[in-house]
Amino acid sequence: MVATLVHISLLAYLLAAICYLTWLVRLSPALVTAGRTLLLVGLIAHVGAFLSPPHVEAPWRGGQLFSLLAAATVALYLLIDLRSRIPVAGAFVAPLTIAEMVPAHLVHAEAQAKAPLLTHSVILPIHVAAATLGSGALLVAFALALLYLAGEKQLKGKRGGRILSRLPSLALVDLMLWQLTLTAFLLLSITIVTGSFVMRAEPNGLHLEAKEIFALLTWLFLAALVQARLVSGWRGRRAALLVVIGFLLLVCTYGGLLAQVPLGVSGQGRAAERAGASAPSAEG
Numbered sequence: 001m002v003a004t005l006v007h008i009s010l011l012a013y014l015l016a017a018i019c020y021l022t023w024l025v026r027l028s029p030a031l032v033t034a035g036r037t038l039l040l041v042g043l044i045a046h047v048g049a050f051l052s053p054p055h056v057e058a059p060w061r062g063g064q065l066f067s068l069l070a071a072a073t074v075a076l077y078l079l080i081d082l083r084s085r086i087p088v089a090g091a092f093v094a095p096l097t098i099a100e101m102v103p104a105h106l107v108h109a110e111a112q113a114k115a116p117l118l119t120h121s122v123i124l125p126i127h128v129a130a131a132t133l134g135s136g137a138l139l140v141a142f143a144l145a146l147l148y149l150a151g152e153k154q155l156k157g158k159r160g161g162r163i164l165s166r167l168p169s170l171a172l173v174d175l176m177l178w179q180l181t182l183t184a185f186l187l188l189s190i191t192i193v194t195g196s197f198v199m200r201a202e203p204n205g206l207h208l209e210a211k212e213i214f215a216l217l218t219w220l221f222l223a224a225l226v227q228a229r230l231v232s233g234w235r236g237r238r239a240a241l242l243v244v245i246g247f248l249l250l251v252c253t254y255g256g257l258l259a260q261v262p263l264g265v266s267g268q269g270r271a272a273e274r275a276g277a278s279a280p281s282a283e284g
Contacts, residue, residue, distance in 0.1 A: 005049035006067065010101050012042030013074070017094035024091050024166070032087040039074050039094065046071040065132070066254070070100035072136035080140065084176060088166040092143035100139075103254075127194035134187030135250060138222075141180035142247035145240035148173045152237055174235055181229075181243055185222040192219050214253040221246045 019035035050068070077093045080086065151167045167173060192215070225242045228234040234242075 002049045002052045005045045005052065009042040009046035009049065009071075010098070012038045012045065013070070013094060013097050013101065016042065016090070017098060020087065020091040020094050023087065027166075032090075035087065035090050035094070036078070036081065039078060039090070043071060043074045043078065046074070065128075066100055066103040068128075068132050069135055069139075069254075070097045072132045073097050073100065073139050076133070076136045076140050077143075080176065080180075084168065084172065086168060086173075086176075089140070089143050089147060092146055093140060096139060096143060123194050123197050127191060127197075130187045130190035130194065134184045134191055135254075137180050137184040137187060138218075138243075138247055138250055141177055141184060141243050144173055144177045144180065145243040145247075148177060148240045149237065149244075152240075170236075174239065177240060177243060178229060178235070181222065181225060181239075181246075185219070185226050188215075188219045188222060192216065214249055214255075218246060218249040218253055221249055 016035045016038035019031045019038065023031040023035065046067070050071070073093065074097055077089065081090065147167060148170060151170055151173070155170070195212070195215070221242075225234075225239065225246065228242070229239060
């Protein structure tokens with residue numbers, strides 16, 4: 001049942017991406033309505049998969065974080081679109097959501113055992129929720145940053161284009177970009193704080209790995225971006241470019257997470273490999 005719901009959500013996201021991308025070429029309100037509806041249907045199926053009893057009771061697995069991030073991205077975009085009606089962003093967000101779902105299907109990691117201190121603690125759920133929502137906010141901000149840069153380029157070139165004609169004012173896009181960046185910074189701040197408690201409870205203690213290092217760099221970069229906006233008034237193209245760089249750092253963070261898990265290897269396979277490696281040889 002869980003797999004069926006996830007596949008339904010992935011199919012809905014794919015069809016939504018097709019609708020939004022087709023809308024860029026052929027202006028039709030029906031395509032926008034279809035894209036929004038498909039994203040909503042996909043999100044409902046996605047959330048249903050997470051709330052299904054077998055999924056809730058099963059131990060945490062590596063690919064679930066990417067699947068959760070995809071659902072958070074769609075939910076954030078739909079909320080923004082409900083308020084500001086910016087369907088052109090869907091042409092960027094929907095394909096990015098599909099890209100997020102790919103690692104969720106490729107990573108067949110074994111269940112990750114958590115320290116006893118975290119099993120019955122609220123810290124871990126808060127940490128995961130803040131990381132997911134913060135990453136989703138930064139991803140949607142990345143999509144808006146690309147839209148801003150493309151729209152500004154068409155405007156400076158004094159030529160109309162499909163993206164510019166479908167955008168609201170660049171000032172509104174810049175405002176939404178700032179709000180999402182600030183939201184991502186605040187949520188990732190919670191992620192960093194709770195993450196320190198999670199690391200203390202783990203067997204390896206405060207040992208930093210690639211994903212933790214890039215997560216810290218992403219947070220520091222966003223802190224600098226917020227400071228530049230508030231103090232120096234950075235906005236527009238410079239702010240959009242910095243958001244793109246911040247998103248690339250976030251990609252490195254999740255890349256570090258993927259590096260910890262071989263792709264396409266089931267949990268049973270990894271367990272067998274470790275058992276074989278640790279077993280004494282016949283010659284010994």
